[in-house]
Amino acid sequence: MRxxxxxxxxxxxxxxxxxxxxxxxxxxxxxxxxxxxxxAARMFEEDESEYLVEQLLSKGYLYAVHEEVRITGGLEL
Structure with missing residues (x-):
């Protein structure tokens, strides 16, 4: 099952x-x-950028070890 x-x-x-x-x-x-x-440099406000990184972490698209962030393997859009 996928x-x-x-x-x-x-x-x-x-x-x-x-x-x-x-x-x-x-x-x-x-x-x-x-x-x-x-x-923030692209098209997002700083507060929104922080929120979006947190959302991607919480939804499993990213993961963090200490402050180092990685893309979760195998996830594609």
Missing amino acids: HSQTPLTPREEDAFKRIREVFDESDAASHRDALTEAL
Whole structure:
């Protein structure tokens, strides 16, 4: 049986796409603050950026070890 994911809102999808770009431009992990800054630099307010990173973490699209964040393996939009 395939693992089902918690659906994302359109805004969360936009944020996740941007975060994937950040990961493609760097290595396999990124600092939580760097992701928030990358979203804020793009099209999101700082508070919204923090909220969106938290939502993606809580919905399982990202995971964090200390302040280092990774994309959960196998998740695609």
